[in-house]
Amino acid sequence: MSPKNKIYLSPPHMGSMECDLLMEAFDSNWIAPLGPHVDNFEDEIAKYIGIDHAAALSSGTAALHLALKVLVIKPGDKVLCSSLTFAASANAIMYENCFPVFIDSDPSTWNLNVNLIERAIIRHNPRALIAVDLYGQSCDYGTISQICKKHNVAVIEDSAEALGAEYKGQKCGAFGDISAFSFNGNKIITTSSGGMFLSDNEEYVEKARFLATQAREPEIHYEHKELGNNYRMSNLLAAVGRGQLQVLDQRVDARRAIFTRYYHALAQIEGIDFMPEADYGKSNRWLTTLTINPQITGIDRTQIIQALEKENIEARPVWKPMHLQPLYKDCEYITKDRRDISRELFVKGLCLPSGSSLGELDQDRVIDIILSNLST
Ligand SMILES: Cc1ncc(COP(=O)(O)O)c(C=O)c1O
Structure with a gap:
């Protein structure tokens, strides 16, 4: 008897549109990093979420890492983070030599317990909070924003798992000072690997784009004053993402x-x-x-x-x-x-x-x- 077909946890789900857009990118020879599909994917996702700006990146992890860099979180700073999450949420904190302070879950949502945030802030004086929209469920951003504003703590929304989810009728990804999505292969839509950095603050998004392209200064030669990363999404993957976003x-x-x-x-x-x-x-x-x-x-x-x-x-x-x-x-x-x-x-x-x-x-x-x- 032949074994039954494998059922995966969350495999990619592709359609024909993705293939058409990918071939279009291929035929146009926009293979190298960036290109029109990247610009369009950023615009389309920003519009879908209802946020002003977005930068397409190589992964959700890259988006979280750049969020901390753009917010100028310094080595030794503390950053609050949901404990119940995938390691990428916390690893971003370690990349910048900061200290994570983890917060337990609320049994009624499994997301971080918002009643613990103020105590954590008073005790640890963190610079930022990474709130994870776990398994596709939004955190309670009304409460989170109110507490974090009061104490001047930046909110980073790790919405890697929650594209298309909503909080009070508005899409997740709209609630952080900076938000992050992942398009890795197991996510609700995928570009095989990829991520998005989003914010209403144009300067943040411009800075993320700059850092994601090796912090190359706008000179004719290669000039670098800051340490950058190679974190941008390629035009081919953005083409796939545009097809996925439509469904x-x-x-x-x-x-x-x-x-x-x-x-x-x-x-x-x-x-x-x-x-x-x-x-x-x-x-x-x-x-x-x-x-x-x-x-x-x-x-x-x-x-x-x-x-x-x-x-x-x-x-x-x-x-x-x-x-x-x-x-x-x-x-x-x-x-x-x-x-x-x-x-x-x-x-x-x-x-x-x-x-x-x-x-x-x-x-x-x-x-x-x-x-x-x-x-x-
Ligand atoms: C909650 C969470 N944060 C961050 C990430 C990182 O995203 P990526 O794999 O695109 O780097 C993931 C998924 O992998 C995730 O589930």
């Missing part, structure tokens, strides 16, 4: 429909709890995530992942929080009442296959395996 809303609808199907099949089982959707926003449901309480279900999330793997299906644990990573074990971590919510979410949390091209039959395969393992 983004369909991708959000598809991921939300996938979440809803999982929810209807599994939510009634005692011991299973899906990541809640905050009432202030609309998640893009980049990944369907849930927790499994092994004391109730008799099986833990790792056993479920292994059972799925045996059937050629990729599932993953929820992010391992940064304060539990060996790299960051000596960093400060702010929690409420000593309860470690992000750790609990990691220990029990599971991400299910959620790609927008996942068909119902394949989704049923995932659901059936989970159900059969829960009942054994």
Whole structure:
């Protein structure tokens, strides 16, 4: 018997438009960095988000790194950051020799607990906060902006996972002094690898473009006064991104429909709890995530992942929080009442296959395996 087709966690989902635009870029010979597709991709994404300026970069990590550089965060400065995230959010802080201070999650959103921010600011006097829109869900930016403004702390919105999601009717990526998106291969839309730096502040975006092109001064020869990076997006990848952006809303609808199907099949089982959707926003449901309480279900999330793997299906644990990573074990971590919510979410949390091209039959395969393992 041939093995069943592999189901990936979140594979790229390409259409014909991407190919047409890519071929157009190819035929025009705009292969080298930059070109008309880069300019158009920046304009189109800024318009979609409702923000004034955007700079297309080589990755979301590059966007976060440049955010700290543009805000002139200095070595030794402290930067607050959600603990429950992918390492890239925190690594950007380390690139600039700054100190991350991690903040625990709110169990009702899984995002950073906004009630801990003021305490963290008073205790650590940070220069900036990196707020992560986890698994496609917006943070509570009304509260975050109010506290950070009061204490003059810059907000960097790490919206790498949340393109197309909303906070109070406005798109994520519009709420930081600077915001970042990722277009890596597993994101809701992809350019294979890529990222975007966004801000309403034109100077910030100009500075990001300058730093991203090796901080080359506008001279006829190669003149450098500052340390730059090679972080720009190529015209070929921007062409792919423009095609992907045209179907983004369909991708959000598809991921939300996938979440809803999982929810209807599994939510009634005692011991299973899906990541809640905050009432202030609309998640893009980049990944369907849930927790499994092994004391109730008799099986833990790792056993479920292994059972799925045996059937050629990729599932993953929820992010391992940064304060539990060996790299960051000596960093400060702010929690409420000593309860470690992000750790609990990691220990029990599971991400299910959620790609927008996942068909119902394949989704049923995932659901059936989970159900059969829960009942054994
Ligand atoms: C929350 C978060 N921040 C940052 C990144 C980094 O983006 P990239 O892989 O494009 O560098 C990712 C994804 O990889 C992410 O999930």
